[in-house]
Amino acid sequence: MQQKLRAAGTPVAAASLSYWQTGRSLPRRASSLRAVDELERLLNLPAGHLSQLLPQRAEDNKRPWDVISKRDLLHDCLERLDLSVARWRGVVNHDHVIIGPQRNEVSITSTQLVHSKIDGMRAFPAIYFQDSLDPVSPSIVAVTNCVVVEQIQVPEEHLVVARLELPRALERGEPSLHAYRIECAPSTVPSHRWERSLAAKHDHLVNTVEFLGDPPTQATGYYKGKAEIAGLPNPEDHRNLESEPLKVSGGIIQQIAPQALSGVHGVSWQW
Known part of the structure; x- marks a missing residue:
């Protein structure tokens, strides 16, 4: 999956993918959010399926x-x-x-x-x-x-x-x-x-x-x-x-x- 993201122009470190999966860290930067959108496409998920799971910040x-x-x-x-x-x-x-x-x-x-x-x-x-x-x-x-x-x-x-x-x-x-x-x-x-x-x-x-x-x-x-x-x-x-x-x-x-x-x-x- 990491190689596919890199090929799509949205590279993400393997450690970051692991942290996102376990909840240790969350995608917040614009480049990370674009990678989440690409993940949805690669996994054949509806647009917004993963991003809507991200908790909103207090602000x-x-x-x-x-x-x-x-x-x-x-x-x-x-x-x-x-x-x-x-x-x-x-x-x-x-x-x-x-x-x-x-x-x-x-x-x-x-x-x-x-x-x-x-x-x-x-x-x-x-x-x-x-x-x-x-x-x-x-x-x-x-x-x-x-x-x-x-x-x-x-x-x-x-x-x-x-x-x-x-x-x-x-x-x-x-x-x-x-x-x-x-x-x-x-x-x-x-x-x-x-x-x-x-x-x-x-x-x-x-x-x-x-x-x-x-x-x-x-x-x-x-x-x-x-x-x-x-x-x-x-x-x-x-x-x-x-x-x-x-x-x-x-x-x-x-x-x-x-x-x-x-x-x-x-x-x-x-x-």
């Missing part, structure tokens, strides 16, 4: 949007768009935020590298809450390797949720790199922070904030998530905040987080 059982505010409203929007993050795993997320001369958010370009968890994964969500005192309608446009199929705007909640689709459906374990841009609605509210909520752990997360006018005097990077993991009543409690000072260089702030945990990763600044 897979977690409600994906628990780390995001206004959960019920967001959940309703995702249901209307027939979207779920359970179909893919985020690997890299880079947000490039543009702050205009009036100190308000102008646009955010998000570039994401994901791996599909299933065969046929094609659609993914884009979500944005804009800071504003008045009802606003931000919008989302495709940039690279995707199209916007539909978007829901909720002006009174300053929210937009979009369904984006890749040019084709992915196979299980297949990676894809795509990008979209959020175009903020006109606002007079000065921006003081940017936050990215992660539903699950990512290999890398980067928040870049670029100021077209005068830069802030100081900046801080932070992570919120411990309170929620511990089951405390208020996950936004700043007593559970991990923070670090960030440099403002050339009108740009960068927060780089390798092995970024699920939760809220943010950058705040003072004018």
Whole structure:
């Protein structure tokens, strides 16, 4: 069987096959999951017969949007768009935020590298809450390797949720790199922070904030998530905040987080 897997382009060590069979270890990496799919084919088993036996990890059982505010409203929007993050795993997320001369958010370009968890994964969500005192309608446009199929705007909640689709459906374990841009609605509210909520752990997360006018005097990077993991009543409690000072260089702030945990990763600044 090991030779057949190698011939099919999905090599697996004999020891790994033995460990999988006894449960000593489980296939988790994209290459291992492709090998499981090939095993099903070689053994003439229905697609998914072996992979469905793999136990889900704790982070897979977690409600994906628990780390995001206004959960019920967001959940309703995702249901209307027939979207779920359970179909893919985020690997890299880079947000490039543009702050205009009036100190308000102008646009955010998000570039994401994901791996599909299933065969046929094609659609993914884009979500944005804009800071504003008045009802606003931000919008989302495709940039690279995707199209916007539909978007829901909720002006009174300053929210937009979009369904984006890749040019084709992915196979299980297949990676894809795509990008979209959020175009903020006109606002007079000065921006003081940017936050990215992660539903699950990512290999890398980067928040870049670029100021077209005068830069802030100081900046801080932070992570919120411990309170929620511990089951405390208020996950936004700043007593559970991990923070670090960030440099403002050339009108740009960068927060780089390798092995970024699920939760809220943010950058705040003072004018």
